Amino acid sequence: MSYVDEVIEQVVSQNPNEPEFHQAVKEVLESIRVVVDQNEEQFRRDALLERLCNPERQIKFRVPWIDDKGQVHVNTGYRVQFNSAIGPYKGGLRLHPSVNIGIIKFLGFEQIFKNSLTGLPIGGGKGGSDFDPKGKSDREVMAFCQSFMSELCKYIGADTDVPAGDIGTGAREIGYMFGQYKKLRGLFEGVLTGKGLSYGGSLARTEATGYGLLYLTEKMLKCHGVDMKGKTVTVSGAGNVAIYAIEKAEQMGAKPVTCSDSTGWVYDPDGIDVAALKEIKEVKRQRLTEYKKYRPNSEYHEGKGVWTVKSDIALPCATQNELDLEDAKMLVANGVIAVCEGANMPTTAEATKYFQENNVYFVPGKAANAGGVATSALEMSQNSERLSWSFEKVDGELKGIMVRLYHNIDDAAKKYGFEGNYVVGANIAGFEKVVDAMNAQGIV
Ligand code: NDP
Ligand code: 2IT
Numbered sequence: 001m002s003y004v005d006e007v008i009e010q011v012v013s014q015n016p017n018e019p020e021f022h023q024a025v026k027e028v029l030e031s032i033r034v035v036v037d038q039n040e041e042q043f044r045r046d047a048l049l050e051r052l053c054n055p056e057r058q059i060k061f062r063v064p065w066i067d068d069k070g071q072v073h074v075n076t077g078y079r080v081q082f083n084s085a086i087g088p089y090k091g092g093l094r095l096h097p098s099v100n101i102g103i104i105k106f107l108g109f110e111q112i113f114k115n116s117l118t119g120l121p122i123g124g125g126k127g128g129s130d131f132d133p134k135g136k137s138d139r140e141v142m143a144f145c146q147s148f149m150s151e152l153c154k155y156i157g158a159d160t161d162v163p164a165g166d167i168g169t170g171a172r173e174i175g176y177m178f179g180q181y182k183k184l185r186g187l188f189e190g191v192l193t194g195k196g197l198s199y200g201g202s203l204a205r206t207e208a209t210g211y212g213l214l215y216l217t218e219k220m221l222k223c224h225g226v227d228m229k230g231k232t233v234t235v236s237g238a239g240n241v242a243i244y245a246i247e248k249a250e251q252m253g254a255k256p257v258t259c260s261d262s263t264g265w266v267y268d269p270d271g272i273d274v275a276a277l278k279e280i281k282e283v284k285r286q287r288l289t290e291y292k293k294y295r296p297n298s299e300y301h302e303g304k305g306v307w308t309v310k311s312d313i314a315l316p317c318a319t320q321n322e323l324d325l326e327d328a329k330m331l332v333a334n335g336v337i338a339v340c341e342g343a344n345m346p347t348t349a350e351a352t353k354y355f356q357e358n359n360v361y362f363v364p365g366k367a368a369n370a371g372g373v374a375t376s377a378l379e380m381s382q383n384s385e386r387l388s389w390s391f392e393k394v395d396g397e398l399k400g401i402m403v404r405l406y407h408n409i410d411d412a413a414k415k416y417g418f419e420g421n422y423v424v425g426a427n428i429a430g431f432e433k434v435v436d437a438m439n440a441q442g443i444v
Pocket of ligand 1: 098165166167168169209237238239240241242260261262263317318319320342343344369370372373
C-alpha cells in the first residue's frame with residue numbers, strides 16, 4: 001500500500017467519529033500524493049505524514065459560567081495547537097453548538113496550509129467551544145468569554161499562540177477575552193487578533209477575509225480573460241466573511257444577489273443592500289427575516305436555497321459542507337463560471353469533484369479565504385512594532401498577498417501537471433514550505 005493510503009487509513013482508524021477531520025486530511029494527502037510518491041522512502045522513514053496529521057498539542061477544558069438568572073452552565077473549550085514549524089500557532093476560535101474536537105482538528109489542519117500560503121510566519125491552530133452566543137445577553141457572553149480565557153490564557157501568548165475570531169466570535173468576544181487575558185497575565189500584548197481599533201486592532205482586519213476572497217477571485221478570473229464587472233454573484237452566509245465579500249463584489253461592479261443565515265436566505269434581484277445587512281447583523285444582531293423591511297422587492301425563504309439562484313460566481317461563506325453535489329449540479333446547470341470558498345471546506349468532496357469535472361474554476365478555502373489570517377499576521381506585526389498602519393497600507397498589503405498567493409497555487413498546479421486544479425496547487429504549495437521547515441528542525 002502506498003504511504004499516503006497507509007496514513008489515511010491510520011488517521012481514520014485513530015480518530016473515530018471525526019468525519020470532517022478525515023475529509024480535510026484525505027483532500028490534502030490525495031493532493032500531495034504526487035510529491036510524496038517522489039520522496040516516499042525518506043518521508044516514510046521520517047514519519048513525516050504521521051507528524052503532519054497529529055497535532056503537536058490538544059487542550060480541552062471545562063468552561064463554567066453563570067447566566068442572567070443565576071443558573072450555572074458548563075461548556076467545553078478546545079485549543080488544538082497543530083503545527084508550529086513556520087511560526088507561532090495562529091487560527092480562530094469558533095463559538096457554535098456544533099463544535100467538537102473533530103471540527104476543531106479539521107479547522108486546525110486546514111489552517112497549517114492556509115497560513116503557509118500567506119507567505120507570513122504563522123503556524124496552524126484552532127480553538128473554540130460548543131457555547132452558543134446567539135440569544136445571550138452581553139453580560140452572559142462576557143461571563144463565558146472570561147471563564148474561557150481564564151483557562152486558555154495558560155497556553156497562549158504573542159509569541160506562542162495567537163487566536164482570533166471565527167464563527168460566533170467577533171469584535172465583542174475578542175474584546176472580553178483580551179481584557180481577561182490582560183488581567184490574569186498582566187501583559188498588554190498582541191495575544192489575539194481582530195481586536196478593536198482602540199486597543200491594538202488593525203484597520204481592515206474586519207473586512208480582510210471577504211475583501212481578500214474578492215481580490216483573489218478577480219485576479220484568477222482576469223488570468224482566464226473574465227471580467228468581474230456585471231457578473232451575478234451568489235453568496236451564502238450573512239456574517240463577517242459574507243458581508244465584506246458582498247461589499248467588495250459590489251465595489252468591483254459585480255452584483256451579489258443572495259445571502260443566508262442558519263434559518264433562511266434572501267434573494268434581492270437588485271443586488272444586496274450591504275448597509276441594511278450590516279445594520280441587521282452587525283448592529284442589531286437580528287435574523288434575515290428583517291431584510292424585507294429594508295428592501296420590499298427582495299424575497300425571503302426559509303431553509304436552504306442560495307445555490308438554486310442562477311449566477312456566474314458562487315461564494316460559499318457560511319460553514320463546512322454547506323454546498324453538496326445537488327447544489328453543484330444546479331450551479332453548473334445554471335452556468336456558473338467560478339466557485340471560490342470564503343468559508344472553510346464549505347464544498348463537499350463530491351461537489352468539488354463535480355465542479356472540476358465540469359471545468360468550473362474552483363478555489364479552495366485555504367487559498368481563497370487566507371486574507372483574514374494574513375491580515376491577522378499584519379496585526380501581529382503592527383503590535384510588535386507598536387504602530388498602526390493606515391487602512392490603505394493594510395488593504396494594499398492584503399491585495400498583494402492574495403495576488404501572490406494566486407500565482408503561487410497556479411504555478412504549483414502547473415509544475416506538477418495539474419494546470420487549473422487549484423485544490424492540488426494550494427495543498428502542494430502550502431505543504432512544501434511546512435515540510436521544508438519541519439525537515440530543517442529535526443524530529444521534534
Ligand atoms: P460569522 O459567525 O460572522 O457568520 C457565520 C454565518 O454563517 C452566519 O450567517 C451564520 O448564520 C451562518 N452559519 C454558521 N453556521 C451555520 C450552519 N451550521 N448552518 C447554516 N448557516 C450557518 O462567521 P464568519 O463569517 O467569520 O465565518 C464564516 C466562515 O468563514 C466559517 O467557515 C469560518 O471558519 C470561515 N472563515 C472566517 C474567517 C474570519 O476571519 N472570520 C477567516 C477565514 C475563514 P447564523 O447567524 O444564523 O448562525
Ligand atoms: O479560518 C480562519 O482563517 C480564521 N478564522 C481567521 C484566523 C485568524 O487568526 O485570523
